[in-house]
Amino acid sequence: MKFTCDKNLFNSAINDAIKAVAQKSSLAALDGILISTDTNSIKLTGFDLNIGIESIFEADVIENGSIVVKANMLSEIIKCLPNDTVCFESDDRNTVTVTCGPTKIDVLGIHGDEFPQLFYVEDSTQVIEIKQAAFKSMIRQTLYAAATGEAKPNLVGSKFEVRANKLRAVSLDGIRIALREETLENELQDNNFVVPAKTLNELLKLLDDNDEMLYIKAGEKHVMFEVGNLVVVSRLLSNDFFEYTRAFPASHTIEAIVDTKAFSESIERVSIVINEKLKAPICCNFDEEIIKMYSKTATGYSYDEVIASVEGGKVEIGFNNRFMLEALRAAECEKIKIQLSSPLAPIIIKPADEKDNNFTFLILPVKLKANDQY
Structure with a gap:
């Protein structure tokens, strides 16, 4: 040659x-x-x-x-x-x-x-067309919640669901769920497929933040992504995915709207006394116009608060600082909406403005013990 x-x-x-x-x-x-x-x-x-x-x-x-x-x-x-x-x-x-x-x-x-031949995806497989920037955003907003390790092999990736003209990405690890939905230009047949996290991480590096179309073909065992001069093929994970919809509560009693950056920075300050050896939840009090947070470990005590609009009453709830921070970083919007009902009910996070990306995050709370409270 x-x-x-x-x-x-x-x-x-x-x-x-x-x-x-x-x-x-x-x-x-x-x-x-x-x-x-x-x-x-x-x-x-x-x-x-x-x-x-x-x-x-x-x-x-x-x-x-x-x-x-x-x-x-x-x-x-x-x-x-x-x-x-x-x-x-x-x-x-x-x-x-x-x-x-x-x-x-x-x-x-x-x-x-x-050199071995790459995987083959049938020509008859329907093609999902989506702007590569939108798909890249879907990965960013969900992959952080995927399971890691070998304990839950079917969850080490993201599930994609096609329903008419909607494409939904879902990741979960048993403690948190990240869901993002995007509207497609054409209606398609219903389909589900689970893409490994490794493949999605490589796509994050390869895709650009522009409106060039990405074409996705998912067969029974393999998936193909094509954009511009690039083609990515991958094995699929088993479709035996957790029925996540049952984890979302049907209603909520308390709703808070808070600035994403301010809330994230406040959590980081309270997290100073928390580390891998001294793990402790952050105790969070939702009041009428303020969210108060504190944490207590053998290292010491930390407290901070952030202005918020809280409706529906007061509640104290505990959460894992890392899980909450990862969700806030993935939110990609100025303000978020936090929905909850009780100290043991799931914490739901959504964009405060409906014009922002259609995501929903779920985090299971940490049950507070007497020595966690101050």
Whole structure:
């Protein structure tokens, strides 16, 4: 194979594909990036048998072919070249020659046929069309609540639900739930699929915050995301997901509206006496025009308060400081609405302004003990 291309285009495509390269594999080809030719373009592929990333860029293709080059080596070679046209070629002995200006580098590659094929998603599968910025926001606002570790393998990701012209993302770990909904331009058949957290984290790095359309095809076992010159394919998790809708209370008696940034900063100040060894809940008192918070550990005592609009009465409730802070960071709106009913009822967080993103967060409270209170 032989082609010439712009160095920066080549380098950018490597940075995308390398995100899916296997860290450790018994198959030598998976340590590398597959480089293959197409009509006036080059496709780079990284694949770890769970997630695959294809990145395509323009090139002058002189001779068709494919070869695998060790990912880190390829990255270092292209990165160090001068900003000029790169000539890339390989021979029948799998020797790769890269030239750029006076620079010439030879390395040994692996024949492209040894690289495993990426997952296949049926052509008949319906396509979800959504702006990539909106989908990226959906990931940011839900993935933080996904389970971690091997105890709950089906929850280590986000569930996506298609209902007519609505797409909903849901993550949960047994203590909190994050839900976000987006309206689609077209109505689709109902569908559910669970995407692994690792795949969604890579999409966060790859997607841009613009209105270019992202196309999603979800089959029975695999899902494909396509935008611009990028294609991401991934295994799906089992659809055996927790029936989360039953966790949301049907009503609430108390509602508070508070500035998101002010509430978050207040919690951070109260959290000063809390650490991994000295865990304690934050005690939160909802009053008419103020939210009072304090925490007590062996380190000491901390107190702060924030102005709020509280309706429905007074209540004292405990919560995990980290869980609340992560929810507030994901809110992405100026003011939030906090809904609750009793010290043991779930805490519900929504945007105060209906024009903001349609999210709902749930956090289970911490039962306060006598030594937690001051």
